[in-house]
Amino acid sequence: DVIIKMKYPGYFLIGADFIKYAKSQGIPVGPGRGSGAGSLVAYSLTITDLDPLRFNLLFERFLNPDRVSMPDFDIDFCQDRRDEVIDYVQHKYGKDHVAQIITFGKLQARAVCRDVGRVLQMPYGQVDRLCKLIPMNPANPVSLAQAIDGEPRLKEERDKDATVRTMLEIGLKLEGLYRHASTHAAGIVIGDRPLEELVPLYRDPRSSLPATQFNMKYVEKAGLVKFDFLGLKTLTIIDKAQRLIRQHIPDFDANKIPLDDKATFHMLGQGDTVGVFQLESAGMRDAVRQMRADRFEDLIALVALYRPGPMANIPLYCARKLGREPIEYMHPALEPILKETFGVITYQEQVQQIAKDLAGYTLAQADLLRRAMGKKIKKEMDDQRENFLKGAIERGIDSAIAVNIFDACAKFAEYGFNKSHSAPYAYISYQTAYLKANHPVEFLAASMSLDMGNTDKLQVFRQEAQRIGVRIMPPSVNTSEVDFAVKENAVLYSLSALKNVGAGAIEHLVEKRNAQGPFVSLGDFARRINAHVLNRRALESLVKAGAFDDLQPNRARVFDGVDAILAMANRTTAEAEVGQDDLFGQVSGRKEDVPLPVREAWLPMERLSNEFEAVGFYLSGHPLDDYMVRLQRLGVDTWTSFHDKALTKGATAAKLAGTITHRQERRSKSGNKFAFVGFSDPTGQFETICFSDTLAASRDLLEPGKAVLIRVEADVDGEEVRLRLQGVEELERAAAQITAGLTIFVRDASPIDSIAQRLANGGKAPVKLILQMDKGREVEVVLGNKFTVTPQIKGAIKAISGVIDVQDL
Secondary structure, three states: OHHHHOHHHHHHHHHHHHHHHHHHHHOOEOOOOOOHHHHHHHOOOOOOOOOOOOOOOOOHHHOOOOOOOOOEEEEEEEOHHHHHHHHHHHHHHHHHHHHHEEEEEEHHHHHHHHHHHHOOOHHHHHHHHHHOOOEEEEEOOOOHHHHHHHHHHHHHHHHOHHHHHHHHHHHHOOOEEEEEEEEEEEEEOOOOOHHHHHHHHHEEEOOOOOOOOHHHHHHOOOOOOOEEEEHHHHHHHHHHHHHHHOOOOOOOOOOOOOOOOOOHHHHHOOOOOOOOOOOOOOOHHHHHHHHHOOOOHHHHHHHHHHHHHHHHHHHHHHHHHHHOOOOOOOHHHHHHHHHHHHOOOEHHHHHHHHHHHHHHHOHHHHHHHHHHHHHOOHHHHHHHHHHHHHHHOOOOOOOHHHHHHHHHHHHHHHHEOOOOHHHHHHHHHHHHHHHHHHOOHHHHHHHHHOOOOHHHHHHHHHHHHHHHHEEOOOOOOOOOOOOOEEOEEEOOOOOOOOOOOOHHHHHHHHHHHHHHHHOOHHHHHHOOOOOOOOOOOHHHHHHHHHOOOOOOOOOHHHHHHHHHHHHHHHHHHHHHHHOHHHOOOOOOOOOOOOOOOOOOOOOHHHHHHHHHHHHHHOOOOOOHHHHHHHHHHHEEOOOHHHOOOOOOOOOOOOEEEEEEEEEEEEEOOOEEEEEEEEEHHHHHEEEEEEOOOHHHHHOOOOOOEEEEEEEEEEEEEOEEEEEEEEEEEEEEHHHHHOOOEEEEOOOOOOOHHHHHHHHHEEEEEEEEEEEEEEEOEEEEEEEHHHHHHHHOHHHHHHHHOOOEEEEEO
């Protein structure tokens, strides 16, 4: 009745139509979020997927006859296929009936200073430094005047530098003006007639869709209704993981998983949330660990509470949930409403329910109360307070208790969250957690495919895979795919994720392999690929990453033979283009292999360094792997461990080790040099700022590729840990202070001479040789206990052909 009375049946039916189309085409659609999730009609029409009766979601939060406002469905689609749904809407309703909505970018404090500084031709570094003194808070932007008043360093720069003063004066005049036009990220309007008859239109050169010249506020006043078509990467991850799982569980459906899975909640209770939607940040990880979530409702509460304001209630929620504090209610009538959240007001819907049950409001009136509390308009609040107290007293509630309940609701409503939004997002969080807990290989492969261009994120997933025991197979031209794939319960590293290798080249390579079988030699590879598709840089990247190891394990020979591979590929491609392949292929010798130069295999450090260039991080090992025993004895922390300690325990200093990945020197306004220095250790990559004194003292040690021991101090800003470099020491020298012997494993005597050449007498380290024989027998030979052993010597022995393994003794 309300929907018909408010004349919105068409809105529901149009939404149901394009969602039904998306689902029929296999396009992943989110469960529906925002206040629309509280509508049982929307659930019945499959616009939303969560039952509002089960989760106590209120329709009046969505449509309220006493509050005339436009309905709003926020609909998430798989980001890769969102445009297909928009194309469908254009085709069905007419291209001239559909448009995006314009938005205007304003000159806020930082942006106006950057633009004015550029026009005044101030040095970029100076402008950047000044802009970083202006607080950045998108939720509550700080004005330039407020920033100047609150930051003494800005005032100081203004007072001593006339150009800075000019920049700030002009900035204060321009702040708030529109800077540029763009389009709303998700909003689409659909008209019942050509839109040019209703609103002026604008053509964004970056989009095929026109946009209204009215922004969202005025589009609604013009009588148009908007739909939000959002692209959500997580839906694509869930879909990819589901397709991988269906390769061995054909009827698996991520939308039909149980909501009480023990493995999922056990994993969440451990804080193992890498890759889990909305729960990845250090703060969220800590909160879900404290909460020990064991039911879906806990996740709904966590999503609602983890934001500025309500976050203060997380410890209280956890303490009451775990029985550390008693659950208390200001009045017995609150128990049925707040029992689910242990007496803690968590959702806006609870405020509405309190007003209905305790003060006799209708849910529609209670929605107006909620809005009044949120806006804090004094006259409205005074009127609502009077109505609430009157209704509560009429129902036998003591006036003092009624006042306390109203004040508690009012305080919460300032920042309270909508359960109809929290529940659908919690469901997506739960889906990703379920996939990770029960199908980790497929989940990691799907997650890595969606972050293929982000090597930092890929490294995080690779470390997570190591931690939970999931194998990541190195890239291979014979097994890897365009995306990350799954084979024999392991993740196959994607060839497209390598640097300088395009997806088009790999699609061609995989197509050839699928059509004619695996490559049997480098010559076979060169003859079958199209030389126009796979260029030198791509080929070199494949070699460095080890993608040809199946065909030739000596990467140095293959790398130096790239010209020969390309020459053969060019020749066979040219022959194929003129049809010679079919006529003379047999005569010209199809079994010919690529002639490779004779080269010594790359030493472990060189091999890993080249791998780093191609992959973006160390994949098959890390240069510090051979140092780990010594580093533990030296009390050196890992980057990931210290990062967590800094965020959760307030740690401010550490001793770390790393291989230097880059050094970028800059000059400050005062003329002093400083540098940004990047490091990598087996747990991740990190960057430090190195000021002039430390830089001058340690410049020779801070060369890319060197392994060093460093002392750092840390500052925490939100989720970011910023490091300052305080001291640097050569790692080899520090490690040499720790005596550690070696155990070398061999199968026969062939590598003995090479081992002897690399071991030097004169040290204090013992060395044992283990000869592994048939039927599991072993012969142990003690070579002595006065050898010089370093991690570099250990690595050199590992690289000897015939050595099975080398372990610290």
